[in-house]
C-alpha cells in the first residue's frame with residue numbers, strides 16, 4: 001500500500017504552490033488570520049459588507065458562499081489588472097490563502113481549538129482608518145426625499161485649526177450609505193466658506209477605500225481652513241436621513257513630501273446611443289518634479305474600463321493602472337507600492353471606455369445619447385490621481401492647488417475642459 005511515505009516524500013521534495021495539510025485547516029488556526037487580514041475591514045458591523053465574519057458562529061453559515069466568492073475572486077473586491085503595477089492596498093488573496101479556504105470548506109469547515117486563534121484584530125470602531133485625531137461632521141442632518149432628483153448640497157464647517165496641520169489619513173463616512181451617491185470634502189485655506197484655493201481633500205463613493213499616505217507623505221490643511229462637504233444624494237424610493245462625517249489622522253512627524261490631488265478629466269463627453277465601446281482620453285501635465293502615488297477612476301453606470309498611463313518627457317509610456325472591468329459599485333483608490341517618478345514635463349494620460357448598449361446590465365437607457373452630468377444616468381470621466389512633491393523647508397509649504405498652472409509648452413495634450421471639442425473615437 002502506498003500510504004504515508006510517498007505523501008511525506010512529496011511534501012519534502014516539492015515546494016508546494018499550495019499548502020499541504022496533514023490535517024484539514026481549522027477556523028481558528030488557518031481561517032481567522034485570513035479573515036482578519038483580508039475581510040474584516042468590511043465584514044464587521046457598521047461597514048459596507050452585509051454580514052460580519054468575526055467569529056466561527058458568524059462565518060460557518062457562509063462557508064460555501066465564501067469558498068465560491070474567493071475562488072471566483074469576487075471577494076475580496078479588487079479590480080486592477082495584475083499585469084500592471086503593484087499596489088500597497090491590494091486586497092487580493094494569494095493562491096495559498098485561496099487554497100487554504102477551499103481546503104477548509106471542503107473538509108466541512110472544522111472549528112478547531114480556540115487556543116490556536118490569533119490575537120483579536122484591532123479596528124477603530126466606526127472607522128476603517130485608525131482612530132481619528134479629529135472628526136468634522138455636516139452641521140445639520142440632511143433629509144433625502146423618497147423620489148425626485150436632489151441637487152448637490154454644500155455644507156461648510158470651519159476647522160478652527162490655529163496652525164497648519166499635516167494629515168496622513170482621511171476617511172469620509174456617510175451615516176446612511178443608502179442615500180449617498182458620492183461625497184467630496186474640499187478644503188479652502190481662507191476663513192470664508194468658498195474663498196481661497198479650494199482643493200479636493202477626501203471623498204466617499206461606493207466601494208471606495210479611505211485615503212492613507214505612507215510615512216513621510218501627507219496632505220496639508222492650512223490654519224483657519226474651511227471644509228466644504230459637497231454631497232450628492234440619490235432618492236431610492238424611501239426617505240432617508242444622512243449626516244456625513246470626515247475623520248482625520250494627523251502626521252506624527254513633519255513629512256518630507258506633500259500630497260496633492262489632481263485630475264485628468266474629459267468634460268466634453270457625448271456618448272452616442274447604443275455605442276458598445278465608446279472610448280475617450282484625457283491628460284494632465286506635470287510641471288515640477290513629482291511622483292505618482294495613487295489613482296482612482298470615476299465613471300457612472302456606463303463605465304466599462306479605465307486605464308492610467310505615465311508618459312515621460314521623452315515620450316516613453318507606461319501603464320500605471322488598468323481596470324479591465326469597471327464597476328460603479330467599487331471605486332477604490334489604488335495606491336502604488338512604489339511611487340512612479342514624474343519628472344517635470346511628464347503627463348498622466350487616461351483612457352476610458354463606455355458601454356451604452358443594451359448588453360450593459362447597469363445601463364439605465366441604451367437608446368439615449370449620454371452627456372457629462374452629475375446624475376448617475378449622466379456620465380463622468382475623471383482620472384483622479386495623487387502626486388507627491390518635495391516640501392522645501394525654506395519656502396512655505398505649497399498651497400496645493402487642485403490643478404497646477406498649465407503650461408502648453410510642455411503639455412501638447414492638455415486636459416480637456418468644459419466646452420472643448422470631445423476627443424472621442426470609435427474603435
Ligand code: HEC
Pocket residue numbers: 034035038039040041042043048049050062065066069070075076077091093
Ligand atoms: C472592501 C470591502 C470588502 C472586503 C475587503 C471583503 N468584502 Fe465581502 N462583501 C463586501 C460587500 C460590500 C458585499 C455585498 C455586496 C456584494 O456582494 O458585492 C460583500 C459580499 C460578500 C459575500 C456574499 C457574496 C455573494 O455572492 O453574495 C461573501 C461570501 C463575502 N463578501 C466574503 C468575503 C470574504 C471571505 C472576504 C475576505 C477574503 C471579503 N468578503 C472581503 C465587501 C467586502
